[in-house]
Amino acid sequence: MSFPAFKSLPGRTVLVTGSTIGMGQNIARAFARSGARVAIHGLGEPAELKSFVDELTTISGQSSVHFDHDRSNARQGAQLVEAAISQFGGIDILINNAGVQFVSDIEDFPADQWDRLLSVNLGAAFHATKAALPGMKKNGWGRVINTASTSALEGAVRKAAYVAAKHGIFGLTRTVALECAEHGVTCNAICPGWVYTPLAAAQFAAKAAALGLSEEETVKQHFLNEMPTKRFVHPDEVAATMLFLCSDMACSITGIALPVDGGLLA
Numbered sequence: 001m002s003f004p005a006f007k008s009l010p011g012r013t014v015l016v017t018g019s020t021i022g023m024g025q026n027i028a029r030a031f032a033r034s035g036a037r038v039a040i041h042g043l044g045e046p047a048e049l050k051s052f053v054d055e056l057t058t059i060s061g062q063s064s065v066h067f068d069h070d071r072s073n074a075r076q077g078a079q080l081v082e083a084a085i086s087q088f089g090g091i092d093i094l095i096n097n098a099g100v101q102f103v104s105d106i107e108d109f110p111a112d113q114w115d116r117l118l119s120v121n122l123g124a125a126f127h128a129t130k131a132a133l134p135g136m137k138k139n140g141w142g143r144v145i146n147t148a149s150t151s152a153l154e155g156a157v158r159k160a161a162y163v164a165a166k167h168g169i170f171g172l173t174r175t176v177a178l179e180c181a182e183h184g185v186t187c188n189a190i191c192p193g194w195v196y197t198p199l200a201a202a203q204f205a206a207k208a209a210a211l212g213l214s215e216e217e218t219v220k221q222h223f224l225n226e227m228p229t230k231r232f233v234h235p236d237e238v239a240a241t242m243l244f245l246c247s248d249m250a251c252s253i254t255g256i257a258l259p260v261d262g263g264l265l266a
Contacts, residue, residue: 010035012037020049023192027238030239035062037060040064077124080128091132091136100116100120104160121166121169132144143185145246146189152170191257191260195238204218229262
């Protein structure tokens with residue numbers, strides 16, 4: 001799936017965290033098609049990363065750069081933003097998309113995994129946002145979009161750290177929105193339903209192994225059964241929603257958790 005390219009954000013600079021794999025790549029490509037200068041972040045093989053940077057540069061006509069800061073150290077979220085600002089002279093749009101998962105009953109949940117998920121999924125987003133806001137406020141324009149999840153709005157068994165972090169992301173989103181409301185800066189959270197990404201695929205495989213079923217049967221019976229549409233949300237649908245929220249048409253939309261979930265929460 002892809003959507004028509006509209007040069008809606010020429011001259012803007014966007015930093016997309018967690019954008020070297022999965023849904024983040026689709027988001028980065030969508031912003032490149034919009035005419036924005038794109039900074040990507042994440043891990044990967046050097047040759048593949050270079051190829052992706054070159055692709056984004058070709059699509060947008062603007063130079064793209066890759067950063068590899070480790071968000072499991074939450075304060076590197078700020079260092080990442082500072083590096084991008086140093087490279088480009090400023091950041092207009094921050095997409096806090098990087099995320100990790102670990103599944104376990106609470107009583108068996110490893111403390112180091114709790115710390116890792118809270119750092120990557122919430123702490124680093126806080127520090128990155130804190131570092132990006134002064135420049136946005138000074139310019140009188142900015143967009144912060146946090147990739148949350150339907151888990152920001154409901155509970156889920158065996159996902160204590162993930163659910164806690166995503167609820168925290170929504171709280172952070174609302175607070176930033178209120179503090180920036182008079183400065184031309186909006187902050188919103190996107191709450192996707194099931195999207196087929198490497199993060200989700202690992203959960204599908206683990207569930208299939210535990211149940212002794214094929215992955216196809218497991219996905220159909222235990223994941224897509226939650227989706228009224230009976231299909232995965234496509235990453236390009238999430239990316240298109242983010243582009244809309246970054247447009248001037250959405251300047252009065254701030255502080256929301258917007259489901260892109262195929263009716264899951266309905």
